[in-house]
Amino acid sequence: MRAALHRGLVWVLLLLTVLFVCVPIVFVVVTSFNEKGIYLIRTGYQLSLHWYESLPKAFFSSFKVSLVVATASSAIALVPGIMAAFVIVRGQFPGKAMLTNLFLSPLILPLIVLGVSYYRYFLVVYDAAGVSLLDSYWGLILAHAGFTWAYVVRAVVAGLENFDLHLEEAAADLGAGRLYTTLRVTLPSIRPSIVAGTIFAFMISFDDVPVSLFLYSTRTTPLPIELMNYMSDNIDPYLTAMSSLTVFFSIALMVVVERTVGLRRFVGLREISA
Amino acid sequence: MESPARYGTSLIAAVCFCGLLFLIPLAITFLTSFHNSPAMGVVGPEWTFANYTRLFRDDYFAGVLLTTLRLGVVTAAVATIVAYPLAYFIVRSSSRWVKVILALIIAPMFISSVVRALGWILVLGEFGPFNFALTSLGLLREPLKLTYNFTGVVIAVVHWVFPFVVLILVAAIHGVKPVLEEVAQDLGAGIWQTFMRVTLPLTFPGIVSAFLLALSATVSGYTTMILMGGGKVRVASMVVADYFRGVLDYPAGAAVAMVLLAATLALAVLGNATARRASLR
Numbered sequence: 001m002r003a004a005l006h007r008g009l010v011w012v013l014l015l016l017t018v019l020f021v022c023v024p025i026v027f028v029v030v031t032s033f034n035e036k037g038i039y040l041i042r043t044g045y046q047l048s049l050h051w052y053e054s055l056p057k058a059f060f061s062s063f064k065v066s067l068v069v070a071t072a073s074s075a076i077a078l079v080p081g082i083m084a085a086f087v088i089v090r091g092q093f094p095g096k097a098m099l100t101n102l103f104l105s106p107l108i109l110p111l112i113v114l115g116v117s118y119y120r121y122f123l124v125v126y127d128a129a130g131v132s133l134l135d136s137y138w139g140l141i142l143a144h145a146g147f148t149w150a151y152v153v154r155a156v157v158a159g160l161e162n163f164d165l166h167l168e169e170a171a172a173d174l175g176a177g178r179l180y181t182t183l184r185v186t187l188p189s190i191r192p193s194i195v196a197g198t199i200f201a202f203m204i205s206f207d208d209v210p211v212s213l214f215l216y217s218t219r220t221t222p223l224p225i226e227l228m229n230y231m232s233d234n235i236d237p238y239l240t241a242m243s244s245l246t247v248f249f250s251i252a253l254m255v256v257v258e259r260t261v262g263l264r265r266f267v268g269l270r271e272i273s274a
Numbered sequence: 275m276e277s278p279a280r281y282g283t284s285l286i287a288a289v290c291f292c293g294l295l296f297l298i299p300l301a302i303t304f305l306t307s308f309h310n311s312p313a314m315g316v317v318g319p320e321w322t323f324a325n326y327t328r329l330f331r332d333d334y335f336a337g338v339l340l341t342t343l344r345l346g347v348v349t350a351a352v353a354t355i356v357a358y359p360l361a362y363f364i365v366r367s368s369s370r371w372v373k374v375i376l377a378l379i380i381a382p383m384f385i386s387s388v389v390r391a392l393g394w395i396l397v398l399g400e401f402g403p404f405n406f407a408l409t410s411l412g413l414l415r416e417p418l419k420l421t422y423n424f425t426g427v428v429i430a431v432v433h434w435v436f437p438f439v440v441l442i443l444v445a446a447i448h449g450v451k452p453v454l455e456e457v458a459q460d461l462g463a464g465i466w467q468t469f470m471r472v473t474l475p476l477t478f479p480g481i482v483s484a485f486l487l488a489l490s491a492t493v494s495g496y497t498t499m500i501l502m503g504g505g506k507v508r509v510a511s512m513v514v515a516d517y518f519r520g521v522l523d524y525p526a527g528a529a530v531a532m533v534l535l536a537a538t539l540a541l542a543v544l545g546n547a548t549a550r551r552a553s554l555r
Contacts, residue, residue: 006465010363017360018378021436024393025385027403031396038396041406082533083281084288091281108542110494112511113531116298116518120528124302146295205387209497210511214518224388228501231392240396243389251383255383267380267441 005185007008029247032240048100051241059242062226068137068207069212069222073144074152074198081152081197082187087162088153102270111210119214140222144205152197158268159193160186192261199257199266300535307528315522335513335530342493342509345427346379350488353439354481361443362473366452383437391501394430395421396458422504430502431495436487442487446480447473482548490541494534510534 035041035048088100106114122133167189171181187194203233212222221229223246230239257266279492307325310318331334348496360379364372382390397404398420405417450473458468474481495512510530517527 003410004516010359013359014363014375015354018375020356020433021379021382023403023434024390024397024430025382027397028389028393039401041403042401080288080291083284084292087281087285087288091285093285099289102297103288106296108490108494108538110496110534110538111492111512112496113303113535114296114299116514116527116531117303119518120302120306120524121299123416140297146299147293149291149295203384207388209388210515213515224386224497227386227392228497229386231388235392235395239392243386243392246386246389250386251381254381256385263380265376267383267437268445 025247028240030246032237032244034237038235038240042206051237052245055238055242056230057236058221058226059223061220062223063245065140065220066223067136069140069144069220070202071140072137073148073205074201076145077143077149077152077201078194080200081149081201082156082194084149085155085156088157103153104150105163106147107154110145111147111208112213114143114147115211115214116191116213116239119145122215129131135217135219140212140220143211143215144208145213146199147211148204151200155193155197155200156190159190163190192265196257196261196266199253199261203253303528303531306525307532309525311523311525315524317524322333325525326533328526329529329533332343338508338510338513340423340425341507345424345431345499345509346489346492348428349431349435349492350485352428353435353488354443354485356432357436357439357443357484358481360446361440364440364444365447379440380437382433386432387497388501390433391430391498394426394433394502397491398426398429421502422506424503427499427507430498431492434495434498435491438491439484439488443477443480445478446483450476479548479551483545486541486545486548490538490545493541494538510537540553 031038031040032051033041033047033049033052035046048261084103088096088103097273118139119134122139126132126134133142154211167185168181171185176184207224208222209228211226212225215221217223223242227239229241254263257263306317308321308323310320310322311320312323360375364376364379396402399405400417400419400421404420408414409417420429454472454476455468458466458472463471493509494511495509496515497507500506500512500515511534514527514531514534517523517530517533521527
């Protein structure tokens, strides 16, 4: 009797927690399919695609901006990120611990501080060299690459730490050169970590507000900024419809992650068989 | 054996990348914070500490710092307390629902923080489902005001840090062998006593890590706070943004940015120290 009561209590608590986690996202999606607007409790619910059919064009161009910036920045961060991970795991030189902290520090620093720093940096670059990065995609892309690369570094470090060095020795014994061994043996066997790091970098860039806030222009407004600006004027069903589209996009990304590297490895819980 | 210079090329490439796209921008902000500001949007040539001294005599800024800290501590405490039982269940339960629950907890990490804030504004609003449920159950006579105030910000920020906190706690609880709890119960300890005397002390370093991570993320956060606070709850990151986008006083904004940076670094050092002490045991 007491055990049953205990178990019941656990499940109620669990249900409430899961409800808390899911409710805001589910409610946005549910609202977006209501022809009568966002106050569905007062107006009633009528399923329709009405709001999706006439979404503001600015949403789509912003979606494209975010896609371009996130793809380009994670691509740029990829190779230096892998190199940094090799240095961290295998390099032996004085000051390595400090360098490791420096490489990984974008993971913990306030992004707003990085945002204003890139803004000032690009102003200084303009004054010195006459290259304007603030009015083009390049400012956003380079800034995003500069801080999302730490996610690549962290993931690849984890992969390299679990890599079996005997594989490299075997390749060397068979006469493979160092570069060949790295490209054909080491990198392919840590591919899941590389994929995980790149997807993480892509996600962080795609969702970013505090850095983009100082770097975007009217022609290059990333989607989160566009939604935020729209939201400060009014909250309407177009907003929930576009938000739902990004939720579907996120879920698709999550499925890709589960299929390629596995969700648990992605979030760093690989060793736990929950 | 391997020569130290073996990863020389990689080292140089990584340092160049990090220097050009991370360290130099931060260094510029650091230097800017020690300059004067002769006009809007202009960084003067003189060197000065005035941006910092002015900041610490400013009552408005002191209030903002206090709000930031209060938000961080409340959020971190709530998130850790709510996440602990869930994390315990995820590790110890043999239910086939565990996988689904874990996936649902992780899912919000993939979803835009702007969209999540929008969701909370709709859910917690005057005509939203939360107030509707509580008033129709008779628990409330009139709707609670939960948007654009401190409570609303806490709820949305807890939601934002929640998956990260759960993951840290899951790892910590996973480190406690179930046999230790069984032995305690065999020796006559009740469920509550086992938890207080065995599980809680053994997972305490994990709890501290989770708390510090949530605190640090909240102190440095921006997006969720500005959307949920609607300008009425002011935290440090908003002051930085105001100086750079509104008043255009770059040196003053840079000084606030450096204070914020120092605070998060201090929290990170504290977190590392507790993690190291935990692993030494």
